Amino acid sequence: VETRRLEAFSDGVLAIAITLLILDVKVPAPRHGSLLAALGHEWPSYAAYVVSFLTIGIMWVNHHALFDHVRRADRALLFWNVGLLLTIAFLPFPTSVLARYVRSPAHGSAAAFVYSATLAVIGLGYLALWRHLRRHPELLAPEATQHVVVGFRRTLAGPSTYAIAAALAWVSPYLTLVLCAGLAVYFVFPGRVRPP
Amino acid sequence: VETRRLEAFSDGVLAIAITLLILDVKVPAPRHGSLLAALGHEWPSYAAYVVSFLTIGIMWVNHHALFDHVRRADRALLFWNVGLLLTIAFLPFPTSVLARYVRSPAHGSAAAFVYSATLAVIGLGYLALWRHLRRHPELLAPEATQHVVVGFRRTLAGPSTYAIAAALAWVSPYLTLVLCAGLAVYFVFPGRVRPP
Amino acid sequence: VETRRLEAFSDGVLAIAITLLILDVKVPAPRHGSLLAALGHEWPSYAAYVVSFLTIGIMWVNHHALFDHVRRADRALLFWNVGLLLTIAFLPFPTSVLARYVRSPAHGSAAAFVYSATLAVIGLGYLALWRHLRRHPELLAPEATQHVVVGFRRTLAGPSTYAIAAALAWVSPYLTLVLCAGLAVYFVFPGRVRPP
Amino acid sequence: VETRRLEAFSDGVLAIAITLLILDVKVPAPRHGSLLAALGHEWPSYAAYVVSFLTIGIMWVNHHALFDHVRRADRALLFWNVGLLLTIAFLPFPTSVLARYVRSPAHGSAAAFVYSATLAVIGLGYLALWRHLRRHPELLAPEATQHVVVGFRRTLAGPSTYAIAAALAWVSPYLTLVLCAGLAVYFVFPGRVRPP
Numbered sequence: 103v104e105t106r107r108l109e110a111f112s113d114g115v116l117a118i119a120i121t122l123l124i125l126d127v128k129v130p131a132p133r134h135g136s137l138l139a140a141l142g143h144e145w146p147s148y149a150a151y152v153v154s155f156l157t158i159g160i161m162w163v164n165h166h167a168l169f170d171h172v173r174r175a176d177r178a179l180l181f182w183n184v185g186l187l188l189t190i191a192f193l194p195f196p197t198s199v200l201a202r203y204v205r206s207p208a209h210g211s212a213a214a215f216v217y218s219a220t221l222a223v224i225g226l227g228y229l230a231l232w233r234h235l236r237r238h239p240e241l242l243a244p245e246a247t248q249h250v251v252v253g254f255r256r257t258l259a260g261p262s263t264y265a266i267a268a269a270l271a272w273v274s275p276y277l278t279l280v281l282c283a284g285l286a287v288y289f290v291f292p293g294r295v296r297p298p
Numbered sequence: 299v300e301t302r303r304l305e306a307f308s309d310g311v312l313a314i315a316i317t318l319l320i321l322d323v324k325v326p327a328p329r330h331g332s333l334l335a336a337l338g339h340e341w342p343s344y345a346a347y348v349v350s351f352l353t354i355g356i357m358w359v360n361h362h363a364l365f366d367h368v369r370r371a372d373r374a375l376l377f378w379n380v381g382l383l384l385t386i387a388f389l390p391f392p393t394s395v396l397a398r399y400v401r402s403p404a405h406g407s408a409a410a411f412v413y414s415a416t417l418a419v420i421g422l423g424y425l426a427l428w429r430h431l432r433r434h435p436e437l438l439a440p441e442a443t444q445h446v447v448v449g450f451r452r453t454l455a456g457p458s459t460y461a462i463a464a465a466l467a468w469v470s471p472y473l474t475l476v477l478c479a480g481l482a483v484y485f486v487f488p489g490r491v492r493p494p
Numbered sequence: 495v496e497t498r499r500l501e502a503f504s505d506g507v508l509a510i511a512i513t514l515l516i517l518d519v520k521v522p523a524p525r526h527g528s529l530l531a532a533l534g535h536e537w538p539s540y541a542a543y544v545v546s547f548l549t550i551g552i553m554w555v556n557h558h559a560l561f562d563h564v565r566r567a568d569r570a571l572l573f574w575n576v577g578l579l580l581t582i583a584f585l586p587f588p589t590s591v592l593a594r595y596v597r598s599p600a601h602g603s604a605a606a607f608v609y610s611a612t613l614a615v616i617g618l619g620y621l622a623l624w625r626h627l628r629r630h631p632e633l634l635a636p637e638a639t640q641h642v643v644v645g646f647r648r649t650l651a652g653p654s655t656y657a658i659a660a661a662l663a664w665v666s667p668y669l670t671l672v673l674c675a676g677l678a679v680y681f682v683f684p685g686r687v688r689p690p
Numbered sequence: 691v692e693t694r695r696l697e698a699f700s701d702g703v704l705a706i707a708i709t710l711l712i713l714d715v716k717v718p719a720p721r722h723g724s725l726l727a728a729l730g731h732e733w734p735s736y737a738a739y740v741v742s743f744l745t746i747g748i749m750w751v752n753h754h755a756l757f758d759h760v761r762r763a764d765r766a767l768l769f770w771n772v773g774l775l776l777t778i779a780f781l782p783f784p785t786s787v788l789a790r791y792v793r794s795p796a797h798g799s800a801a802a803f804v805y806s807a808t809l810a811v812i813g814l815g816y817l818a819l820w821r822h823l824r825r826h827p828e829l830l831a832p833e834a835t836q837h838v839v840v841g842f843r844r845t846l847a848g849p850s851t852y853a854i855a856a857a858l859a860w861v862s863p864y865l866t867l868v869l870c871a872g873l874a875v876y877f878v879f880p881g882r883v884r885p886p
Contacts, residue, residue, distance in 0.1 A: 109303075110306075113303070113306060113307055113310060114310060116307075117307055117310030117311050117314060118310070118314055120311060120383075120387065121310075121311050121314035121315050121318065121387050122314075122318075123387070124315075124318070124387055124388055124390050124391055125318065125321065125390075127388075127391045129391070129394045129395050129398055132404075132405060136404075136405070136408060137395075137399060137402075137404075137405035137408040137409060137412075138408045138411075138412075141395070141408075141412060151388070152384065155380075155383075155384045155387070156380065156384070159380035159383070159384075162307060163376055163380075166303055
């Protein structure tokens with residue numbers, strides 16, 4: 103029972119965070135020239151929207167895949183889950199920062215750094231949750247232990263790659279954006295790439 | 299189980315997207331003249347709110363009608379569904395664009411074009427989902443296959459008509475608004491009009 | 495099954511609409527004088543928040559009480575329910591209008607009129623839903639028919655009283671605000687006042 | 691059944707209120723200097739976000755722990771619950787006030803006072819709910835009465851400590867912020883500290 107409610111609350115927060123992203127896409131005012139050109143000029147907002155939407159969507163899928171194996175929740179699991187939600191619900195803010203500054207020669211790298219550093223922190227949040235479950239197999243379904251161990255190794259890939267994306271932001275913010283988009287697509291197909 | 303959660307998450311996103319629409323209806327400041335006149339002057343905001351609300355409402359009804367036939371979800375179905383939600387959750391933005399520029403002689407047509415082009419893209423998202431189900435009858439309930447084939451033909455009507463509405467925006471943006479409103483009402487009563 | 499989903503979607507929209515109300519309470523900037531005085535000066539925002547919150551809360555309670563009697567939903571019921579949600583989800587806008595203009599000597603009456611006229615329209619939406627159920631007893635649980643008939647007479651009280659509150663706005667907007675608050679409290683205790 | 695819906699609606703409101711908090715974290719405009727410095731300068735927004743997020747998260751956990759013991763809901767319980775949700779859904783506003791003014795020499799204390807006074811009022815809302823349940827043991831599961839009595843004594847700690855935090859705001863707003871953060875962490879681990 104406890105787990106079902108935990109999942110429903112997490113689903114709610116994820117569904118709201120994903121839908122709030124559109125509030126940061128602002129209607130432009132075409133000064134001279136056409137509205138279509140002004141709308142086209144806002145492409146970083148759409149790109150940031152799409153990447154963040156896909157990323158939260160994948161997080162939802164993975165959150166469910168993980169909790170399919172969980173039978174019981176203890177206080178510490180609740181705490182780690184609230185912590186994870188805290189970082190995911192924060193994502194609309196760095197998404198806005200990215201959309202607004204990615205093209206700025208002065209601030210583009212910093213914006214992309216903050217964006218993918220946030221994704222790395224979310225990845226660490228997942229790791230913390232996963233580590234807690236590995237140490238408390240009594241919370242898991244009996245047949246699940248092996249899955250969680252394998253998944254843990256795979257989950258390590260998340261924060262490390264986002265950390266690399268954050269470092270590459272200082273080379274080019276667009277590189278970070280492309281890398282984060284690629285990671286979202288990569289995590290959609292976890293079955294394709296198996297851990298060694 | 300998988301499908302139930304998929305539906306709950308989709309319901310959440312649709313319920314939030316439909317309710318966020320009101321945030322784009324802004325309180326006007328009456329300069330000279332009455333508040334009622336200033337509020338009346340904002341009619342494109344209300345019209346856009348009503349059309350988008352009905353359209354998302356219909357989408358929710360149809361999403362449920364479709365998933366009533368689905369027994370299992372594979373990874374690709376999850377992906378197509380997240381893609382569909384991405385386009386629906388985007389709708390508050392073109393709704394704002396439409397509300398702000400539909401009356402503008404210079405930008406009205408572009409605003410209406412963007413609005414109904416978004417609806418056409420959402421329709422394509424449904425088509426993609428539907429096509430995936432047609433090709434994977436093992437995901438469907440046994441008795442559902444025929445329904446889905448018939449429904450597919452019907453679903454084709456959505457993006458094509460919205461594409462026509464987008465083309466007509468260059469004649470008159472009001473024409474597009476009326477056509478989109480009409481389509482929302484038409485899709486409310488799918489039983490009335492049967493495919494040939 | 496259909497009804498359970500209808501209720502879940504309605505619950506979602508109501509929960510979001512009620513929570514969005516706070517977004518229209520804006521942080522004031524104290525020019526000279528204390529922050530507490532500036533916050534106190536914003537009392538119409540808090541009053542409008544409380545009245546609208548209670549009103550939507552009551553609507554949620556009554557929506558549930560009504561749908562407890564419903565066994566099946568037809569297309570028309572779905573349509574009337576989407577229509578009702580459309581008017582309820584609209585409420586944050588007249589709430590903002592009321593909060594901003596209730597004190598204005600020029601615009602206070604118009605603001606209060608728009609606010610309680612919206613509530614009257616929501617009441618009419620309930621009536622339409624109720625009328626549909628009365629005419630289609632096959633959608634109801636067998637023992638429910640009598641309840642719905644009695645409830646219908648009671649539901650008539652809603653839009654009529656809000657219409658009176660709207661008319662009284664032209665006497666004083668504060669009168670309307672007090673009346674709407676009173677109605678929210680009155681509808682909390684429907685068992686106390688029985689229909690004749 | 692009644693209780694299940696009550697919980698679902700409460701979960702919805704809490705999930706939305708917790709996720710809306712991010713909308714008050716605004717993207718800064720770096721005037722001179724780096725974007726990272728400008729983002730760092732916004733630290734009160736992040737601190738207020740984290741404290742409010744954790745606080746609402748704890749409220750969700752405790753709301754569930756309480757309603758686990760409740761078997762039936764009467765009208766008064768519905769009313770007290772809507773009242774509690776009204777105060778929790780209000781929290782994004784004092785969170786904004788705190789974030790904006792905590793550093794202001796003139797207004798910092800007032801902002802912190804308003805913030806923790808709101809938390810004290812939420813605590814009183816819990817107390818009212820709890821008191822109603824204590825007086826109506828027929829609404830509780832048989833084995834639950836003792837838990838609720840013990841919990842009541844514990845719940846008293848909430849509003850009293852937040853009231854102290856509100857008083858200390860006049861000494862230093864940072865003291866209040868630290869105290870509220872500490873309380874959130876303390877309430878995460880209710881098992882650790884037992885009532886005497």
